[in-house]
Amino acid sequence: MTANRDPREIVREETFMRGRVLAALADGPHTVPEIAAAIGCPRHEAMTWVMGMRRYGWVRETGTAEDGYFRYQAVQREKR
Numbered sequence: 001m002t003a004n005r006d007p008r009e010i011v012r013e014e015t016f017m018r019g020r021v022l023a024a025l026a027d028g029p030h031t032v033p034e035i036a037a038a039i040g041c042p043r044h045e046a047m048t049w050v051m052g053m054r055r056y057g058w059v060r061e062t063g064t065a066e067d068g069y070f071r072y073q074a075v076q077r078e079k080r
Contacts, residue, residue: 029071
């Protein structure tokens with residue numbers, strides 16, 4: 001078991017992890033635990049990245065919560 005990392009370190013990695021999270025969502029909506037398993041990281045870290053991506057419009061919830069977790073899907077964004 002690894003020790004919990006500093007939350008600031010996890011937040012700083014969001015832009016780096018964005019591509020991995022979006023790749024995990026390429027085949028359809030997933031819950032945070034499913035995303036965490038797909039990218040090989042702890043659930044609480046995946047939750048931090050998904051919530052940051054949600055805030056800035058990279059992902060959105062689909063439907064209702066299942067077992068306490070929403071499913072998230074990637075949002076199609078315009079290229080700048």
